[in-house]
Amino acid sequence: MKALSQKRRHPLAAIALLLMGLLLTGGIYAVASNANEAKAQTAFSANDIEEGEKLFVANCATCHGMGAAGTEDGPSLIGVGAAAVDFQVGTGRMPLQMQGPQALQKPVQFTEEQTQQMSAYVASLGAGPAIPGEEELDLEGADPAAGGELFRVNCAMCHNAAAAGGALTRGKFAPTLEGVTDKHIYEAMVTGPQNMPVFNDANITPEDKQDIIAFLNIIEEQGSPGGADLGSLGPVSEGLFIWVAGLGVIIAFTVWLTSRSS
Amino acid sequence: MSSSATGQPYQPKTSVGKITNFVDTRVGGSAIVKEFGRKIFPDHWTFMFGEVALYSFVILLLSGTFLTFFFDPSMAETHYDGSYVPLRGIEMSMAYASSLDISFDIRGGLFMRQVHHWSALLFVAAVSVHMLRVFFTGAFRRPRELNWVIGGVLLILAMAAGFTGYSLPDDLLSGNGLRIIDGVVKSIPVVGTYISFFLFGGEFPGTVIIPRLYVLHILLIPAMILLLIAIHLFLVVVHKHTQFPGPGRTNDNVVGFPVGPVYAAKAGGFFFIVFGIIAAISAAFTINPIWNYGPYDPSPVSAGTQPDWYIGWVDGALRLMPGVLAGFPFEWNIPFPWGTNTLSLNVLFPALVPAGIVFTLLFAWPWIEAWVTKDRREKHLLDRPRNAPTRTGVGVAGVVFYCVMWAAASSDLIATHFMVSLNDVTYWLRALVIFGPIIGFVVARRIALALQRKDREIVLHGRETGRIVRLPHGEFIEVHEPVDEYKRYKLVNFDSPEALTAQPDVNGHVPKGEKRRAWASKFFFEDRVAPVTPAELEEAHSHGHHGEVASEHDKAAISSH
């Protein structure tokens, strides 16, 4: 141990550490995302990374640790990629308000620029899914019907067939997808935030992802043809409605019908 | 036979008269009009639920007939090419494709689908509320026990009609519902697997289940419902309707309005009102958006997969039952000489036991009550629910039992909407399904007894007017206004049976059954509030102030200070 601590000041130590770090992140990356073939990273400037680090240290390091290496309260962010940061911070889930079953959405805490800077910093720590660009989010020619089929197989069991959301175990839940931007949906698929599985490009190709987003957009835009959708929650809300509203109106009529006219 | 006493056959003068006379002399219409034209029906808003059920059934027949002209109950594969873009080109069954066509490409088709489904929900709800009304008011007692049983069978048929219809569009939601049914059927010992294979024509899902359910849904079940409705209504005519007790209303008469014109107008008009309400709901509220669910495929499933409300309780029971309790598994592999067989109590128990309890009690209740009270007289006067506290408690316990199980069927929605843990919801509901009915029973019975005491209070001391008066010697009292004799009669005229001790038989021996009956009687009627007698009223009045009756408690409390 003593020898090691002495060699720590060796001029080559920094290079050795760097090499070790690179090997480590590279190894993690190889395991974690060998399917997300190195994509054209959105170009971040050195300034972005620097500003991002400052923001990170001030706002995130308490839980995620210095250098985003992770602590008991928060996972390591090395190799999660810019998309994960953009999703978690951009939807207001991070910074976490409190520890709980899962991070809840709340008003976004940072400007788009700050989010961008933090993404740049985390992306600089290890390669991971990048923030989807215009090319990935181009829905021109997407097939919503095929997207619907994929959505039902891969997403509906948690998010509900009409994307209204659903329950998971022990207080966790899959949120509704209504009002979520295309970019965030795409990022959620590639990064698998919280308990959501990762849907990498080998599982669901970028074209498939565009189909799914196109499907979600179309069902959100068109609304329900039969009138108010009662939350798209299925037979329970329909049953409650007929008992409360339907029978309520009918009882009001029966009382009127059997009462004496004045 | 057509000649009158004068020997001259009746000659109608107008053309309408001629046609009427023609029909009358062929079908005996005069006798029917004589019998029913002025028949008396009592009027009360709670008597209308049976009509709601009947009318929603008529609307179901009308809208359902429309739907059959366009629906194709085939499970043959096709590719959708209709108007709904998010499903275009998707492989699906003819049943689902034709359901989509009804919704998107046939004018009024979506409206008719929604009318059909909303009135189906309303039909079962109205049948249930009607039965609750009959139960809570004691209208099932002699001579109406058999009609109560017929009503119970109608409720089961209504649920069967609903479930078979729910499955027909062959969408993802109903397909997963059928899959659950298949799983439940397979858990039946010895014959389960065979029933499953015979039902589905082989392995699930097969290609025959939709056409088979279709035949049940549009032919067999509606025909049975119609037949039973006819018998049900015939018996209503034979028995004449019950009525609430009140001045002038006795066990031997029926007070109300004649069929023609008042009752016929009200009942006929009410059909249009029910239809109008259903139409308004169908205009503005989506039901069963099958286009959201997609075609049935055994791989996907949607969060929030639930049956319609009337099947919800069985689904809830399935959810509440733990598969393994404290290390004790409810699935047993039982070794037999010919091999090992599997008994899946974690499925069989919740599927059969709650429904078994509810329907056994429901069908047996008229006889249980007759056995306990030893009262086998005809009862044409209804009980106000408060005047039968134990029965009311039992009914409320049943309602709570149902509601807890239906809540369990929506445990995931409760979890997401109230931001609580799904598991905790299940734990709480497991406790509530056992303790909820008991609490409901006790609370409802207490409330009924309290309301009876309030009635006594009103009869004895009059209605609280809210007027505070200061007497010459400084005492403040609230003026109580005595109720008039009609209102009073309504409050005092009820049966309040007393607990009957065990009666020895001719040999002076008390049989075991009689002891049990005495115990049940004590349970039923130990706590009772008797109706006010004229003597009691007289006594209360003699204590009262001149011209107004102050509460005795107030007086006693004040004067003791």
Next chain:
Amino acid sequence: MADHSHGSPDDAVTVAKPGQGGVQKFQDPGLPPHRPRLADVDPRAEKRAERQVGVLFLISIFGTLLFFFGYFFIPLDQTIGTLRLQNLLLGLGTAFAMLGIGVGIVHWAKTLMPDHEIAEDRHEIRPEADRADAEKIVGDILEESGIKRRPLIRNTLLGAGILAIFPAIAIFRDLGPLPGDVLRQTMWDDGVRLTRDPSGTPIKASDVTIGSAFHVIPEGLNEAEHKLEEKAKAVVLLMRLNPESLNPSPGREDWGYDGIVAYSKICTHVGCPVALYEQQTHHLLCPCHQSTFDLTQECKVIFGPAARPLPQLPISVDEEGYLVATSDFQEPVGPSYWERG
């Protein structure tokens, strides 16, 4: 007899003493006097009620016209907006048409038709004389038919009748085939590739990254003869965990591949697809009845109504790096049944 005092303690009168009630009863005052309605005494009120009924019927006519407008003048142009509008107009039109008639008639009956309550006597449901007559008739019928005197006829008819029911049951035998052991077999076999649902494209082991979940069908399923029946048994969920998180029991160590494991997606409870994978807790949740399976304990049930773990599909990779099954499931998938054993 038990006589509990359940009234308020200071008001002993509230609680009935045995034998006290029922002796004395209030006299029935008879029907309350009839109170005339406004329309009975005031001709103007009567006229007004008449007009109101007329207006209600006019509303109904308006409703029907609205229906026709919605039906003929809203062209369905394949957009949801027009469909919604048409549905609204048809529904509101019908609602006005029906409510106009219904409310109108009831208002008419309530305000303008006589509202005197009438008492009608009830009659015995079965008068004793009728019973005696009926009994005699039935007796005569039985006597004339001779069924009591001729036991041979009676017994043979009874036997014939009972037996004649059975063909009506037996004829339904061909509703479906006998189960046999088809429930024990799926399309999976040694060397069958795992492919994506629904596209049917094979999956490389390297495609399955940690945290991801693939919905899998056997290769060739989309071309299978009984596609849905096979799919109902064969669907599989494929996940990759850190290999250290898995705790395979002896004999099952090689059922996964480098942390990649495949489990049947069909719930062992009643057969819903157990498709909800929580990638951090490694729990699988069934959305139908909330059975929860722990992937790190070979899908042992940790919550809910299921009683058995999900069956695991043994997998490996072929020479091209694609994931393949190494055999069928080792036990029947899906809900339990009597012959499962």
